Amino acid sequence: MFHVSSFWLAPAITATPATAIVLAIQAKRTLHPLALAPGLGISVWHALKVTWVVAFLGYRVVWRSFIFPIYFSKLRNIPTVPGVPLLGQFVTIISRECGVPQRRWHRKHGPIIRYYFPFGSERLSVADDALLKYITVTDPYNFPKPARAAQWMQRILGKGILLAEGRNHALQRKALTYGFSTQSIYELMAAFWEKSLLLGDILRQQMEDAGETTRSIEVLEWANRCTLDIIGRAGFGIEIDCLRDQHAPIRVAYQKVFNFGFFSRALHGLQAFFPWSKHLKSQMNRDMEDAQKIILDKATEVITARIEGSKNSKSSRGKDILALMAEENLRLETQGKPAMSKETMRDQVMTFLGAGHDTTATALVWTLHLLSIHPKIQTRLRDEIRQYMPYLFDKDCRHDPVKLDMVNPDALPYLNNVCREALRYIPPIPMTVREVRNEFTFGDYTIPAGTIIYILANAINRLEYFWGETADDFDPDRWDKLPETAGTNAFMTFLQGPRGCVGRKFAETEMKVLLCSLLSIFEFERDYQTPDPERW
Structure with missing residues (x-):
């Protein structure tokens, strides 16, 4: 009752x-109570609650999980991964490396596949060249990020270019293009070299002080500290100094964001679907709130100083990306054209700080891992670096600014190939997700509004119908003789089109400089006392 x-x-x-x-x-x-049957007494409200629960379960279990996806969905003609829609392939997906199950399904079922999340929730994975072009180049703003996923990421990354949509995104990208141009990146090379060489010096000094010739280290921690220092100097003209101070506030903030246990990871993922869960009194949410305040305060401090600086004489302006962005924004304002607000510029700082350091550090560490298990490739790359930059191997000359100023990392062909191949083989961001805004037709398929589409770089980058029979091999030489099928959309590490990564050149150059610095000092071998990171 x-x-x-x-x-x-x-x-x-x-x-x-x-x-x-x-x-x-x-x-x-x-x-x-209202007697519904002899001997049974139940209140009206209880009856209504039971009826609602039964109706809801009937809708979710019978209609949404069986009848609709199999017989009525507009997506039913798309090749579908076998399985029960009620349960879907969710457990398989979350228990494997991101993109690996979809890679296997694409090989078996084709370039456009449908699979299920629990209760018949339909998902598409796309690896078709023409459809990828349509999504990323032809009509990119018809495919925004799902709102809940965007809200989850905004807490740390702000509403910068990564999460902006439509006209706002186009405006932001236009204001940022000059700052991320090839010429602008080359002018930042001194900052790249300074921090990259400092990383090598610190690690070598630690080994010398301990009297060691071999040491096992957690490279990702050091890589994150270095790339955060680089984005601080080259991106904003400030010193974060994580390499010398592991307790630098901004670094501690990102450690709270990215380092947590199983329960926190589960809650982290839950927030993408249930935004209210961010208000639960958990340690992870408290850490996120603390980190958000530190990052937001730092971004506000940086952007306020830079906006004031952009109004001074030209000689006082720096060459960092934020200075160029502020200068371009001021030019647009004086011409009466749409420009970014102070809050939007602040959010760009949050985006660059978060996405700009972690992804490059991850890419660097995966590259070192691949070189450690392919020693011949590592030796060949080191020999090329020695040929082009012999002074890097001399402790007394490696910091010579005149010599470093003459260096162009893009001039090393094998270095280019190694970086491209590492980014193809293990992309640091393995996927992106989009939601269809307006229904569209592609060939025989009708894709309704609201459909969730996954673009999985970790699947696309290693499919045989793009890359040939050696798609699963780590082979830098492939870039000297790519098959005709390996077109633009076969390499989705940075996406393509207007929504492609605006910081791609920055990240690639930073990665090359870091490799030159580290490989001129150290040889890398895999520590077999630790689990293989490629095997889950």
Whole structure:
């Protein structure tokens, strides 16, 4: 029986007869059960609740999980991964490296596949060249990020170019293009070299102080500290100094964001689907709030100083990306054209700080891992670096600014190939997700609004119908003789088109400089006392 709080109708004694009758009837309806069957007493509200639960389960389990996806969905003609829609392939997906199950399904079922999340929720994975071009180049703003996923990421990355959509994204990209041009990146080379060489010097000094010739280190931690220092100097003209101070506030903030246990990871993922869960009183949410405040305060401090600086004489302006962005924004304002607000520029700083350091560090570490298990490739790359930059191998000359100023990392062909191949083989961002805004037709398929589409670089980058029979091999030489099928959309590490990574040249150059610095000092071998990171 459904119990409610009892109340006595004492006011009915002094009320008018009509009022007393109405109140009495209402009280009777509330307090006395309605007999639905002999011997069974149940309140109306209880019956309604049971009916609602049964109806909801019937809708989710019978209609949405079986009847609709199999017989009525507009996506039903798309090749579908075998399985029960009620459960879907969710467990398989979350228990494997991102993109690996879809890679296997594409090989078996073709370039456009449908699979299920629990309760018949349909998902598409796309690896078709023409459809990828349509999504990324032809009509990119018809495929925004799902709103819940964007809200989850905004807490740390702000509403910068990574999460902006439509006209706002186009405006932001236009304002950022000059700062991320090839020429602008080359002018930042001194900052790249300074921090990359410092990383090598610190690691070598630690080994010398300990009297060691071999040491096992957690490279990712050091790589993150170095790339955060680089984005601080080259991106914003500030010193974060994580390499010398592991307790630098901004670094501690990102450690709270990215380093957490199983329960926190589960809650982190839950927030993409249930935004209210970010208000739960968990350690992860407290850490996220602390980190968000530190990052937001730093971004506000940086952008305020830079906006003021951009209004001064030209000689006082720096060459960092933020200075160029502020200068371009001021030019647009003076011409009466749409420009970014202070808040939008602040969000760009948040985006560059978060996405700009972690992805490059991850790419660097995966490259070192691949070189450690392919020693011949590592030796060949080191020999090329020695040929082009012999002074890097001399402890007394490696910091010579004149020599470093003459260096162009893009001039090393094998270095280019190694970096491209590492980024293809293990992309640091293995996927992106999009939601269809307006229904569209592709060939025989009708894709309705609201459809969730995954573009999985970790699947596309290693499919045989793009890369040939050696798609699963780590082979830098492939870039000297690519098959005709390996077109633009076969390499989705940075996406393509207007939504492609605006910082691609920055990341690639940074990665090359870091490799030159480290390989001129160290030889890398895999520590077989630790689990193989490629095997889950």
